[in-house]
Amino acid sequence: MTPALALDAIDKSFDGFRALDQARFVANAGEIHALLGENGAGKSTLMNVACGLYTPDSGTMRLFGAPTRLSGPRDAAAHGIGMVHQHFKLVRPFSILENVLLSRPPAAGDGAPYSRQARSVAQAIAAKAELLGAKVDPRARVDSLSIAEQQRVEVIKALVAGARILILDEPTAVLTDQEAERLLQTLRRLARDGATIVLVTHKLADVKRFADTVTIMRGGKTVAELDPSQASIEELTRLTVGDALPALPNEQPHFGRRRLEALDLTVRRADGAPAVDRVSFFVRAGEIYGLAGVSGNGQSELAELLMGVRTPDSGLIQFEDSGEAFSAPRPAALRSDGAAFIPADRYRFALAGALSVTDNFAIAGLRRGRYGGWAWTNIGRMRAETKEAIRAFDVQGVRSLAQKAALLSGGNAQKLVIAREFSDAPGVVVAQSPSRGLDARATAAVHARLKAAADRGAAVLLVSDDLDEVLKLSNRVGVMASGRLAAEFEQPFDRQEVGRAMVTHG
Numbered sequence: 256m257t258p259a260l261a262l263d264a265i266d267k268s269f270d271g272f273r274a275l276d277q278a279r280f281v282a283n284a285g286e287i288h289a290l291l292g293e294n295g296a297g298k299s300t301l302m303n304v305a306c307g308l309y310t311p312d313s314g315t316m317r318l319f320g321a322p323t324r325l326s327g328p329r330d331a332a333a334h335g336i337g338m339v340h341q342h343f344k345l346v347r348p349f350s351i352l353e354n355v356l357l358s359r360p361p362a363a364g365d366g367a368p369y370s371r372q373a374r375s376v377a378q379a380i381a382a383k384a385e386l387l388g389a390k391v392d393p394r395a396r397v398d399s400l401s402i403a404e405q406q407r408v409e410v411i412k413a414l415v416a417g418a419r420i421l422i423l424d425e426p427t428a429v430l431t432d433q434e435a436e437r438l439l440q441t442l443r444r445l446a447r448d449g450a451t452i453v454l455v456t457h458k459l460a461d462v463k464r465f466a467d468t469v470t471i472m473r474g475g476k477t478v479a480e481l482d483p484s485q486a487s488i489e490e491l492t493r494l495t496v497g498d499a500l501p502a503l504p505n506e507q508p509h510f511g512r513r514r515l516e517a518l519d520l521t522v523r524r525a526d527g528a529p530a531v532d533r534v535s536f537f538v539r540a541g542e543i544y545g546l547a548g549v550s551g552n553g554q555s556e557l558a559e560l561l562m563g564v565r566t567p568d569s570g571l572i573q574f575e576d577s578g579e580a581f582s583a584p585r586p587a588a589l590r591s592d593g594a595a596f597i598p599a600d601r602y603r604f605a606l607a608g609a610l611s612v613t614d615n616f617a618i619a620g621l622r623r624g625r626y627g628g629w630a631w632t633n634i635g636r637m638r639a640e641t642k643e644a645i646r647a648f649d650v651q652g653v654r655s656l657a658q659k660a661a662l663l664s665g666g667n668a669q670k671l672v673i674a675r676e677f678s679d680a681p682g683v684v685v686a687q688s689p690s691r692g693l694d695a696r697a698t699a700a701v702h703a704r705l706k707a708a709a710d711r712g713a714a715v716l717l718v719s720d721d722l723d724e725v726l727k728l729s730n731r732v733g734v735m736a737s738g739r740l741a742a743e744f745e746q747p748f749d750r751q752e753v754g755r756a757m758v759t760h761g
């Protein structure tokens with residue numbers, strides 16, 4: 256069979272750094288093809304070549320047997336290649352319809368009046384949404400949508416543009432079990448209808464269940480291509496990140512005083528409906544409190560309130576160390592009270608992409624005067640501590656400390672945020688989907704850090720779309736549904752029962 260997509264001997268370097276080294280990737284029509292590899296292995300770079308974002312330095316690309324050189328993403332779309340990136344390419348203040356209209360390759364009927372084009376595209380959106388088992392209002396603004404809903408818009412956008420080869424970069428990382436299951440089943444259906452689905456992922460269970468073939472990359476090279484049904488999860492892990500993952504500390508938890516408390520918090524969406532509806536809970540010293548829920552039920556807004564990037568309409572947030580309750584906490588004030596924040600959207604809230612790795616790491620310490628004051632800054636110390644943190648947290652792909660943070664791979668950018676946030680033994684940690692986009696080794700390391708922080712006496716709030724992560728780490732679990740704290744659970748958790756609370760109260 257002629258492969259739908261064949262990339263061969265692809266090289267790509269950035270400023271002398273070889274991100275792809277003779278990489279190879281071959282996917283057939285009608286299959287789900289997973290692409291695995293540790294953080295920084297080159298997966299996104301290779302797929303960026305496939306979707307026309309990067310021009311390879313050398314190597315060949317064939318589409319359905321025909322040698323192809325793509326001039327850019329529009330050209331890729333015209334060739335039937337669609338990509339859903341980790342970081343969505345949506346214009347946030349625009350509606351879904353406007354985003355789809357903007358991204359469409361030129362089509363017959365483009366000379367028609369705008370209203371007629373808009374109507375036909377709105378119909379196409381509805382049809383593709385139905386295919387994905389969802390209802391979508393084409394006039395909804397993207398910035399009113401949850402991350403999962405935005406991802407759906409990206410998939411719809413690619414399908415409306417006529418994608419026959421659909422590349423998804425870690426699509427299930429932001430979804431709950433049920434949503435992920437539905438997406439993967441849908442992708443399987445699309446594959447059965449003849450599409451080629453490329454799934455870049457760190458979720459080995461998804462690879463085992465849904466992929467027909469898996470390609471594994473390491474250090475810019477393709478190191479294996481196999482049938483995942485012929486390999487165990489352990490073998491796939493070993494091929495991807497090697498042996499011996501960091502273990503979770505096994506200390507018995509000791510709970511102390513309440514260090515973080517939410518009191519009757521409410522925040523409204525633009526349309527006036529409450530996104531967070533009178534939510535109260537507390538987290539004690541030494542405790543990991545997990546917040547689970549189907550995405551779009553207020554967890555993101557709640558996490559943003561606690562991180563001070565959103566202001567509540569009513570209610571208070573109490574950080575025990577400060578002794579005062581904030582009605583509108585400012586991130587800087589919370590930080591000076593020893594809070595650490597790991598937001599889900601690291602590029603929006605946690606990193607300044609245009610600044611260097613050192614600046615991004617040292618900014619928290621700079622504010623606290625750790626590196627001196629305005630008159631004199633101990634740059635040597637900043638650099639030395641950044642270097643040490645990069646080593647300790649295994650942030651890979653840093654060629655120089657002056658390198659821009661935006662150039663790190665997704666997983667390594669997250670490791671840099673975590674290194675910074677844990678650099679000062681925080682008393683309160685608010686972490687939202689902290690292992691999103693991390694490979695198995697880095698995920699195990701982050702879990703160990705969160706547990707160690709709690710063992711040290713920190714109050715840890717873990718907001719996560721990944722129910723397994725919540726159940727594995729938490730001492731107590733709250734379930735958010737329709738903006739309310741619908742249920743709370745104590746250990747030992749019953750996964751089914753928690754899962755039921757997530758859907759029945761919604």
Ligand SMILES: Nc1ncnc2c1ncn2[C@@H]1O[C@H](COP(=O)(O)OP(=O)(O)OP(=O)(O)O)[C@@H](O)[C@H]1O
Binds near residue numbers: 292296300652653664
């Ligand atoms: N535009 C760029 N400029 C400089 N370096 C880059 C650029 N894009 C990627 N890199 C580097 O290339 C390497 C591979 O990155 P890539 O994003 O492809 O990895 P990945 O396998 O997708 O990782 P992750 O699982 O963390 O998303 C990394 O070291 C990254 O820093």
